[in-house]
Amino acid sequence: MLQKPERLIVDGKRLDGRAFDELRPVKIVVGPLHRADGSCYIEHGKNKVMAAVYGPREVHPKHLQEVTHAIVRYRYNMAPFSVEDRKRPGPDRRSIEISKVSREALESVILKEYFPRSTIDIFVEILQADAGTRVAALNAASVALADAGIPMKGLVSACSVGKVDDTLVLDLSKEEDNYGQADMPVAIVANTGEIAFLQMDGHMTQEEFRKALEMAIDGCKQIYKLQREALLAKYGGLENE
Amino acid sequence: MGREIVIPGDLLSNDRRKAGEGTYVERGKVYASIYGILDKRDKIRVIPLAGRYIPSPGDVVIGNIIEVGFAFWKVEINSPYEGVLNVTEVNRKIDLNKIDEFLNVGDMIIGRVKKIDPAMRVELTLKGEKFFGKIKDGRVIEIAHTRVPRVIGRGGSMISLLKKETGCSIYVGQNGRIWIKGDENSMDILASAIALIEREAHTIGLTEKVEALIKSEKEKLRGGESATKA
Numbered sequence: 001m002l003q004k005p006e007r008l009i010v011d012g013k014r015l016d017g018r019a020f021d022e023l024r025p026v027k028i029v030v031g032p033l034h035r036a037d038g039s040c041y042i043e044h045g046k047n048k049v050m051a052a053v054y055g056p057r058e059v060h061p062k063h064l065q066e067v068t069h070a071i072v073r074y075r076y077n078m079a080p081f082s083v084e085d086r087k088r089p090g091p092d093r094r095s096i097e098i099s100k101v102s103r104e105a106l107e108s109v110i111l112k113e114y115f116p117r118s119t120i121d122i123f124v125e126i127l128q129a130d131a132g133t134r135v136a137a138l139n140a141a142s143v144a145l146a147d148a149g150i151p152m153k154g155l156v157s158a159c160s161v162g163k164v165d166d167t168l169v170l171d172l173s174k175e176e177d178n179y180g181q182a183d184m185p186v187a188i189v190a191n192t193g194e195i196a197f198l199q200m201d202g203h204m205t206q207e208e209f210r211k212a213l214e215m216a217i218d219g220c221k222q223i224y225k226l227q228r229e230a231l232l233a234k235y236g237g238l239e240n241e
Numbered sequence: 242m243g244r245e246i247v248i249p250g251d252l253l254s255n256d257r258r259k260a261g262e263g264t265y266v267e268r269g270k271v272y273a274s275i276y277g278i279l280d281k282r283d284k285i286r287v288i289p290l291a292g293r294y295i296p297s298p299g300d301v302v303i304g305n306i307i308e309v310g311f312a313f314w315k316v317e318i319n320s321p322y323e324g325v326l327n328v329t330e331v332n333r334k335i336d337l338n339k340i341d342e343f344l345n346v347g348d349m350i351i352g353r354v355k356k357i358d359p360a361m362r363v364e365l366t367l368k369g370e371k372f373f374g375k376i377k378d379g380r381v382i383e384i385a386h387t388r389v390p391r392v393i394g395r396g397g398s399m400i401s402l403l404k405k406e407t408g409c410s411i412y413v414g415q416n417g418r419i420w421i422k423g424d425e426n427s428m429d430i431l432a433s434a435i436a437l438i439e440r441e442a443h444t445i446g447l448t449e450k451v452e453a454l455i456k457s458e459k460e461k462l463r464g465g466e467s468a469t470k471a
Contacts (some may be wrong), residue, residue: 032440038291056293056321067360109249111265112275116296116323118359146249149292149387151274153252153265191250231248233275235290235443 004179005091007162010213021215023159023171023222028230029168030137031147040230042140045173046130051140053148056118070115075104076137078126098134105158105187105197111151120150125165131177132160135185138197143227147234155227156196157221158187161212168212170219184209186216190224193217243295246290250388251283263287278320278443280297285422290443294320294386294416296363300354303381303418304365310339322361330355330366330372349376351412352419379410379422382432386417390393392435399448400403400442406455407431430458 008015018024024045033039036052043049061066076099078091091099103122110120122144124137135158142156162172164180177183183204189196204212247253252356253264255273260467265274273279277287296302298319304324316324326344328335330352335343344350351428352373355366365371392413395402404411408422409431421431434451441447 037293056295058321058323115321116359118361146276147291149275149277149289151263151265152249153267153272153274156249189250205289228248232246235246 005175005219008176008179009025013121014164014173015175017101018171018173019216020167021170023048023219024173026226028143028191028226030091030143030230030234034214036144036148037100038057038144038146038150040140040147042143042145044132044136044139044172046128047126047133047136049126049133049140050127050135051124051126051137051144051196052119053122053144053150054149055120055140056115056150057121059117059119065117065119068116068122070110070111070114070118071160072103072107072120072122074099074106074124074141076102076124076126076134078129079105082126082129098137101197102134103140105156106141106145108194108196109142109154109189110145111150111153114151120148122167131172131227132185134158135160135187137173138187139223139227143230146231154189154191155224156187157190157220157224157227158185158197159220161216162187162209163202168208168215170215182208182212184212184216186213186220188217188220190221220231245279246274246277247279247287249274251409252377253279253287259285259287277392288337288390289339289387291385291387295323296324296354296416297355298354300415301370301413302354302365302413302416303349303351303420304416305348306344306348306350308443309344309346312337312340314340314344316365318363318365319418320363322362322363323356326350326352326365326367330364330368331389332368333345344375347421349381350374351414376420379420380432382419382421382435384417384419384435386415388442389413389415389417390441391447392419392438396450399451402448402451403431403434403455406452407434411429426462430455430462432457433458447450 021183027043028030034040038053040051113210122141126133140160162180164176182204184200242442251273257266260266260271263275272289277289280286298470302318304318307317308315314326352365352367353365383395407427409421
């Protein structure tokens with residue numbers, strides 16, 4: 001188990017040695033699942049996340065279908081073994097909430113009108129959790145949607161920012177998340193700069209909030225670059241020819 | 242031809258009149274809406290690398306009968322939307338009491354998308370071409386529909402090569418199903434050639450690879466024959 005550290009910032013550096021505005025290492029794999037229409041695996045620090053997209057496909061149960069546009073369904077789920085103490089399997093209050101807000105973030109970019117009477121199903125499985133799973137899940141889902149060939153206004157890129165020891169830091173680690181003062185996940189549509197998703201837990205002054213949002217958007221842009229590189233690399237042989 | 246890959250949200254042009262498939266226009270600018278290959282000839286469009294088949298009027302499709310109704314059949318066409326084939330769209334008189342004698346669940350048909358309404362109800366027809374109708378012989382191969390243009394080739398070059406080299410007749414449905422007809426050995430060769438096209442659709446020099454594959458397969462076959470003779 002984690003012990004509460006005395007201080008989260010030592011000698012101007014974070015516990016894991018990162019600078020205040022530095023992301024954890026991120027690895028993105030596009031299309032690992034062959035039976036899904038689109039998929040993505042992301043390692044973000046110690047988070048391990050798998051996303052699968054199916055669709056557009058027929059809606060079941062039928063009464064959910066919309067005549068004018070596709071519906072989007074998003075399932076965020078933590079595997080029982082993803083955390084230190086076994087998590088009781090199945091949806092709980094937290095994961096239902098995360099599924100809802102993440103779905104709404106993605107709905108804002110998906111061009112749903114192209115596929116009336118159909119559904120786009122997104123499944124995100126948290127295989128290993130280490131703070132910031134909802135943003136890692138969103139990043140994976142958005143790459144998986146692109147991989148599935150689903151038309152979107154842009155990619156959604158997400159990143160969290162928080163306050164620990166009265167300092168704003170990007171991309172909270174587990175200790176910083178558990179013992180910090182505030183945590184704020186943010187998602188943007190990178191090419192327009194629109195905010196697709198914003199939550200906050202903890203306390204910040206208005207001034208801190210503004211600064212934090214700026215930092216988060218900066219982090220999202222770094223994530224966007226990685227997502228973009230991963231997508232281009234899938235058909236990488238092509239660009240050299 | 243540019244072979245640049247774009248992802249959703251990429252700015253492609255400032256001229257909204259050039260917007261083609263796979264793009265959207267916002268504030269007079271053209272952006273990519275899908276992940277695919279940019280094609281700047283003529284109009285700006287993005288050729289998809291993945292995605293489900295969405296029917297459009299005029300497409301030739303190969304489908305599976307999944308339901309027999311009073312005066313229609315429901316047809317699965319490898320898409321989120323199912324097709325409806327009305328008895329009046331068949332080139333012969335059909336006794337409504339014996340509608341399943343012409344087509345029954347499990348039969349395959351090749352036909353054309355006649356029209357689609359805004360709620361994506363798809364009407365099919367078997368009128369218009371000699372080869373439209375029930376598929377009674379040969380094989381049906383399924384590939385990703387995004388690879389169909391590569392099987393046909395520029396100006397039909399690939400498909401004429403395949404026909405010439407294997408002696409099979411080939412009918413390609415836009416929904417990613419291909420009906421081939423010929424002797425068993427030729428169909429085996431053709432099936433592996435099509436699998437190669439699907440696997441390596443995005444690479445250069447595809448035609449040469451296909452030619453080489455067909456040649457080596459034919460040689461293997463000839464070798465096998467002489468072995469049995471000896």
